[in-house]
Amino acid sequence: MYQYTDFDRQFVLLRAQQFRDQLERWQRGELTDEQLLPLRLQNGWYIQRYAPMARIAVPYGEISSAQLRMLARIARDYDKPTPELLAHAQATQDQLQAAQPGLTLAAAPLQYGYGHFTTRTNVQFNWIPITQAAEVMELLASVCMHGIQTSGNAIRNITCEAYAGIAEDEIVDTRPFAEILRQWSTLHPEFAFLPRKFKIAFNGAHEDRAATGWYDVGLQAVKNAAGEVGFTVKVGGGMGRTPIIGTVVREFLPWHQLLNYLEAVIRAYNLAGRRDNKYKARIKILVKSEGQQFIDAVEAEYQSIVEQDGAPHTITQAELDRVAASFVVPTLQPANRTANVNPQGQLYQRWLQQNVRGHRLAGMKAVTLSFKRVGFAPGDADASTLEALAQLAEQFSAGEARLTHEQNLMLPWVFESDLPALYEAARQLGLAQPNIGLLTDMIACPGGDFCALANARSLPIAAAITERYQDLDELFDIGPIDLHMSGCINSCGHHHSGHIGILGVDKDGKEWYQITLGGSDGAQLSGPAIGGKVVGPSFSAAEVPDVIEALLTTYRAQRHGGEFFIDTLRRVGHDPFKAAANAARHARQALEEALTE
Template sequence: MYQYDAIDQTIVDERVRQFRDQTQRFLAGELTEDQYRPLRLQNGLYIQRFAPMLRIAIPYGLLSSRQLRKLASIAREYDRGYGHFTTRQNLQFNWPRLETVPDILEELASVQMHAIQTSGNCIRNTTSDQYAGVAADELEDPRPYCEIIRQWSTLHPEFAYLPRKFKIAVTASATDRAAIRVHDIGLQIVENAQGERGFAVFVGGGLGRTPVIGTCIRDFLEPVHMLSYLEAILRVYNRLGRRDNKYKARIKILVRESGAERFAEWVEAEWDKLRDTDLRLEPEDIAHIQDFFQPPAYEPRRDSDAVAAQAASESGFGRWMAHNVIAHKQPGYRIVTVSLKAPDDAPGDCSAEQMERVADLADTHGFGEIRTTHEQNLILPDVPHEDLYTVWKALDEVGLATPNHGTLSDMIACPGLDFCSLANAGSIGVAREINALFDDLDEQYDLGEIKLKMSGCMNGCGHHSVGHIGILGVDKKGEEWYQITLGGTAAEDAELGQRLGASVSRQDIAPAIRKIVDRYAEVREGDELFLDTVRRLGITPFREAVYG
C-alpha cells in the first residue's frame, strides 16, 4: 500500500497542529461557533444529536493491520469502545469529546491517517472495489489510480469550496462492486478494440434528495489524461454548478438540466486547455505509484482437502465458506468477508476487540492488509485456503462470522435517529426488527440475493434509492414513518427503485418487509432472484401484499 513521504507526513502533522490551536481558541471563547464550524468541518468533525462525530478517511477502503489497531486503540481510549464503518469506506467515531479530537488526529497522523476532506464541499474520499488487486475478474488493480486521485485532490486549491461535496469511485471489473454510476464521477477501467487500457467516464450520478444514475460522457480515456480530464470536469462544475440552492448544487443537477451531451461538450472544451499541461500522467508517473501496489509474496499453495472435509462435516463453517468466502486470483488463496451484520448489532459497527482480532488475522493469515467495503463489512483479502477453518473459529469467537454476506440480513443502514442530527427516523432498531423476522438463515439462503438498504433521511447515506428493497425514514408530525422502494440496484445495470406506495408507520415497517418477501417467494419462478422478479412483474404484486 502507499506509504507517506516527507511531504505527506508534514501536511497531516501541520493540520493537527493548526486544528489543536483552533479548537483551544474555540473552547476558550476566542472563536464563535460560526467561525469554528468551517474549521472543524475541514477536519471531519460534525456535531451530532448527542456528541461530536469524527469521520476518519480510509482511502479507497485500504487499511494496514497497524492502522486498524490504532483505530481500535482510539475507540477504546477516546470513544465508547467501537467505531462505525460507513458506505464511503470510512470510519466514524460517534462519541469523542471535543477537547480530545486534536489528540485523536495526532494519533492518526502517527500511522499515516487523517480526517482531511471527509466533510465539507470538497472532493471526498475516493472509493473503489473492495476486491481490488485480488479479484479474478479485474483488468488491473485500480488502486494506483485511486491514489493518484487522492494526491491530486487533497487540499486542491481550486476545489476546496465547490458548490457541494464531490465523490469519485474507480473500478476495473465489468461487475461493478464500487457503485460508480451513483457517483459524481465514476471511472471504469476498460479495454478497447486494440487491447489498450483506458477509462470509461461516468458523470452526474448521485443519491440523496434527487437520486440520479450517472451518464457515460466518454467511452475511452487514455490513462495519461486521467487527471486533466477530471480537472476539466471539476472546473466546469465549479464554474456552472448552482450555489444559490444547496438542494440543486450537486453536479447531477447541472448534468441533468444542461443535458449530458452539452455538458460533455463543455468538458471537452475545457480539457483542450489542460490535456498537454503538467497534469499529464506520464507512464513513469503511473508506474511509480503502481510500485506501491505490487502483489505480495504469495507462496505456491493448493486447496486443502481437510478444509473441504471440515466444511462438509461442520455446518456453521460450511455455511460461512459458502457465503463469506470467494475465489482469489492466486491459486490456493481466498477472499474472506468479515460480516459486521450480526443480528443484534448495528450494521457497520465494530468493537475495539473485534478490530484487533481482524488485525491479528490479517498478520497471521495474510499480508497485514484489510479492506473496508461500501456494504459496511470488512475484507481479509489474502487468506490461504488451508487456514480458513482457523480464521473462521477466530472470527466466530468475537461475533464476526455471521454467514450472511449477500443475504437479506447483510443490509446497509445509516445510524439514523440514534445518532444523526439530520435524521428523520431510526434505522438501527428497524434493522433489528427485520432481522428478528428473518432469523432463519436457511430461509435467507433460499431467497437468494436481496440487497436491503435503509436511510434515516433524504440524504441517502444508506443508499436506499438503489436497494433491491429500499427503506427511507420520513417525519410525519414528529412521528417516524417509512417509504419503501423496490427494484433498485447500484451495480453495472444501475437503476433507481420505484416507490411502492404511501409511507408506513414505525410499527408496520418490519412486517411490511416480511409481506414483500413472502409475496416474492410466492411469485418467483424457480430460483429467480428478487430483482429479476420485480423487473418481470413490476411492483404491483408487492404493493397489493403490503396495502391490500
Template sequence: MYQYNEIDQRIVDERVAQFRDQTERFLTGGLSEDEFRPLRLMNGLYIQRHAPMLRVAIPYGMLAARQLRKLAEIARRFDRGYGHFTTRQNMQFNWVQLPQVPDILAELATVQMHAIQTSGNCVRNTTTDAFAGVAADEIVDPRPWCEIIRQWSTLHPEFAFLPRKFKIAVSGSIDDRAATLVHDIGLTACLGATGEVGFQVAIGGGLGRTPIVGDVIKPFLPARHLLTYLDAVLRIYNRFGRRDNKYKARIKILVKAMTPEGFAAKVEDEWLHLQDGPATLSDEHVRHYADFFTEPDYPAPDSGDFAARRADDLAFDRWVERNTRPQRQTGFRSVILSLKKTGVPPGDITAEQMEAVADWAERFAFGEVRIAHEQNLILPDISERDLHTLWQLARAQGFATPNIGLLTDIICCPGGDFCSLANAKSIPVAEAIQRRFDDLDYLYDLGSIQLNMSGCMNACGHHHIGNIGILGVDKNGEEWYQILLGGSQGNQAAIGKVIGPSFARESIPDVIEKILQVFVERRLPDEAFLEAVQRLGAEPFKERVYAKHH
C-alpha cells in the same frame, strides 16, 4: 499499500498543529461558531445529535493492521470503545469530546492517517472495489489510480470550496462492485483497441434528495489524461454549479439542467486548454504509484484438509459459500467478515474486534484489511488451509454470520439515534428485520436480496439502490417509513420506486414479510428477487402490502 513520504507526513503533522490552535481559540472564545464551522468540517468534525462525530479517512478502504490497531486504541481512549464503518469506506467515532479531537488527529498522524476532506464541499474519499488487486475478473488494479486521484484532490486549492461535496468511485473489474454509476464521477477501467488502459467516465450520478443514475459522457479516456480530464470536469462544475440552493448544488442537477450532451461539450472545450498539459500522467508516474500495490510473495498453494472440512461440516461449508470469494491467486480466498450480526448496528465494531482482525491479518495473510461499502470487512489473501481456523476465530468474535448478500446483510446509516439530520431511527428497524428473518434456511431459500435503509433523504444508507429500500420520513413529528422496490447497484444500476404511502415503524417487519411472500409464491425456478420484481412490476407487491386498507 501507499506509504507516506516526508512531505505527506509534514502536511498531516502541520494540519494537526493548525487545528489544535483553532480548537483552542474556539474554546476560549477567540473564534465564533460560524468562524469555527468550516475549520472543523475541513478536519472531518461534525456536531451530531448527542456529541461531536469525527470521520476518519480510509483511502479507498485499505488499512494496514497497525492502522486498525490505532483505530481500536482511539475507540478505547477517546470514544465509547467502538467505531462505525460507513458506506464510503471511512470510520466514524460518534462520541468524541471536542477538546480531545486534536489529540486524536495527532494519534492518527503517527500511523499515516488523517480526517482531511471527509466533510465539506470538496472531493471526498475516493472509493473502489474492496477486492481490488485479487478479484478474478479484474482488468486493471484500480488502487494506483485511486491513489493518484487522492494525491491530486487532497488540499487542491482550486477545488477546496466546490458548490457541494463531490464523490468519485473507481472500478477496475468487469463486475462493478464500487457503485460507480451513483457517484458524481464514476470511472470504470477498460482497454482500448490496442490494449491501452483507459476509463469510461460517467458523470452526475448520486442518491440523496434527487436520486439519479450517472450518464457516460466519455466511453474511453486514455489513462494518461485522467487528471487533466478530471480538472476539466471540476472546473465546469465549479463555474456553473449552483451556490444559491444547497439542494440543487450537486453536479447531477447541473448535468440534468445542461443535459449530459451539453455538459460533455463544455468539458471537452475546457479540456482543450488542459490536455497534454503538466498534469498529464507519464508511464513513469503511473509505475511509481503502481509500485506501492505490488502483489505479495504468495507461498505455494496448500489447501490442507479444506475440502474434507467442507464436506464434514455444513456450517463451515455454508460460511465458505457465502462469506469467502476465490481469488485469481490459486488456493487463496478473500474472507468477508460480517458486521451484520443480529442485534448489532450494521457497520459497528468494538475495539476488541478491531484488534482481533488486525491480529488475523498478520497471522494468516499480509497484514492488510479492506472495508467494503456494504459495511463489512474483508481479509484478502487467506490460504484455504487456514480457513477453518479463521472461521472458528471469527465465530468467537461475532463476525461469522453467513449472510453476505442475503436479506439480513443490511446496509444502514446511523439514523436518528446519532445523526442530527435524520428524520427517523434506522438501527432499531434494521434490528427488527434481522430478528424477524433470523432463520438461515429461509434466507438461503430467498437467495440474494440487498436491503438498504436510510434515516433521511440524504441517503447515507443508499436506500435507492437496494432491491428493497427503506426511507425514514417525518410525518407530523412521528417516524414513518417509505418502502422502495427494484433498486440495484453495479453494472445495471437502477433507482428503486416508492410503492405507496409510508408505514409506522412497528409494521415494517410485517411489510417486508408480505413482500417476500409474494416473491416466494410467484418466482420462477432460479429467479432472483430483483429479477422477479423487474418481471412482475410493483403491483402484486403493493396489493399484498396494502390489502388491509381496502
C-alpha cells in the same frame, strides 16, 4: 497495500498540528463557532444530534493492522459520552419509542466505544468530545490516517471496489490511479470550496462493484481494441432527494489524461454549479439541467487544458510505475494453524459459499467477515473487535484488511489452507455469519439514533429485521437481496439502490418509513444502476418488519425455479408486491385495534 512515504507521514502530522492550533484558538475565544465550522469540517468533525461525530478516511478501503489497532484505541479511550449526555440522549430515545409503541428494540440503543464502517469506506465515531479532537487527530496521524476532506464542499475520500488488485475478473488495478487522484485532489486550492461535496469512485473489474453510476464521477476501467487501458467516465450521478444515474460523457479516456479531464469536469462544475440553493448544488443537477451543453463545456475546458496549458497534469508512465510500486503483493506466508481445526457441517460449507471468493493468485482467497449481527448496528465494531481484527489481519492476511461498500470487512490475502482456522477464529468473534449478499447483510446508516439530519431511526428497524430472519435455511431459500436503509433523504444508507429500500420520513413529528422496490447499484446480479420505485404510502415503524415479510412471501409465491428476488420483481411488476405491503399494513392495524379494545 499502499506504502506511505515520509512525505505522507509529515503531511498528515502537520495537518493535525494545524488543527490543534485552530482548536486551541477557538477554546480561547479567538475564533467563533462560525469561524471554526469550516476548519473542523475540512478535517472531518461534525456536530451531530448529541455529540461530535468524527469521520476518518480510509482511501480505497485499504486498512492495516496497525491502523485497526489505533481505531481500537480511539474507540476505547475517546468514544465516550459523559454520564449527563448519555442520560439526556437515552431519555430522548425513550420518548421517541414511547410515542410509537409496537416495535421491539432488538439492539441496545446509543452504544459507545465503537467505530462505524460506512458505505464509502470511512470510519465514524459518534461520541468523541470536540475538546479531544486534536489529540485524536495526532494519534491518527501517527499511523498515516486523517479526516481531511471527509466533509465540506471538496473532493471527498476516493473509493474503489473492495477486490481491486485481487479480483479474478479485473481489467486493471485501479488503486494506483485512486492514490494519484487522492494526492492531486487533497487540499487542491482551486477545488477547496466547490458548490457542494464531490465524490469519485473507481471500478477496475468487469462487474461494477463500486456503484459508479451513483457517483458525481464514476470511472470504469476499460480496454480498447488495441488493448490500451482507459476509463469510461460517468458524470452527474447521485442519490439524495433527486436520485440520478450518471451520464456517460466519455466512452474511452486514455489513462494518462485522467487528471487533465477531471480538472475540466470539476472546473465546469465549479464555474456553473448553483451556490444559491444547497439542494440544487450537486453536479447531478447541473448535468440534468444543461445536458449536452455541460458536456460541451467540459470538452472545451479539456481542450484548453491540453492545447493551451500543455496538459500539465498528464500522468506519465514513470509516475504510474512509482505509485503502483507501493501496491506490490505483500510477503505471503500461510498461518499454518489448521492442525487442531477441522470445521464440519452445513454452517461451514455455507460460509465458504457466501463469504469466500476467488482470487487472481492460485491458492489464495478473499474472505469477508460479516458485520451484520444481532445486538449490533450494521457496520459497528467495538474496541475489542477492532483489536481482534488487527490480529486476524496479521495472522491470515499479511497485515491488511479492506472495508467494503456493504459495511463489512474483507481479508484479501488468505491462503486456502488457512480457511478452517480463519473460520473458527471469526466464529469465536461472532463474525462468521454466512450471510454475505443475503437479506440480513443490509446497509443502514446510523439514522436518528445519532444523526441530526435524520427524520427517523434506522437501527431499530435493522435490528428487528435481523432478528426475524435468523433461520439460515430461510435466508438461503430467499436468496440474494440487497436491502438498504436510510434515516433521511440524504441517502447515506443508499436506499435508492436497494432491491428493497427503506427511507425514514417525518410525519407530524413521528417516524414513518417509505418502501422502494427494484433499485440497483450496478452489480452483475442486479443489472445497470437504477433507482427503486416507492410502494404505496409510508408505514409506521411497527409495520415495517411485517411489510418486509409480506414482500418476501409474495416473491416466494411468484418466483420461477431458482429465480432471484430482483428478477421476479421485474418479471411480474410492482403491483403484487404493493398489494401485499398494503395488506400487511391493514392486518397490523386490525391487530392493534383488537388489542386496544
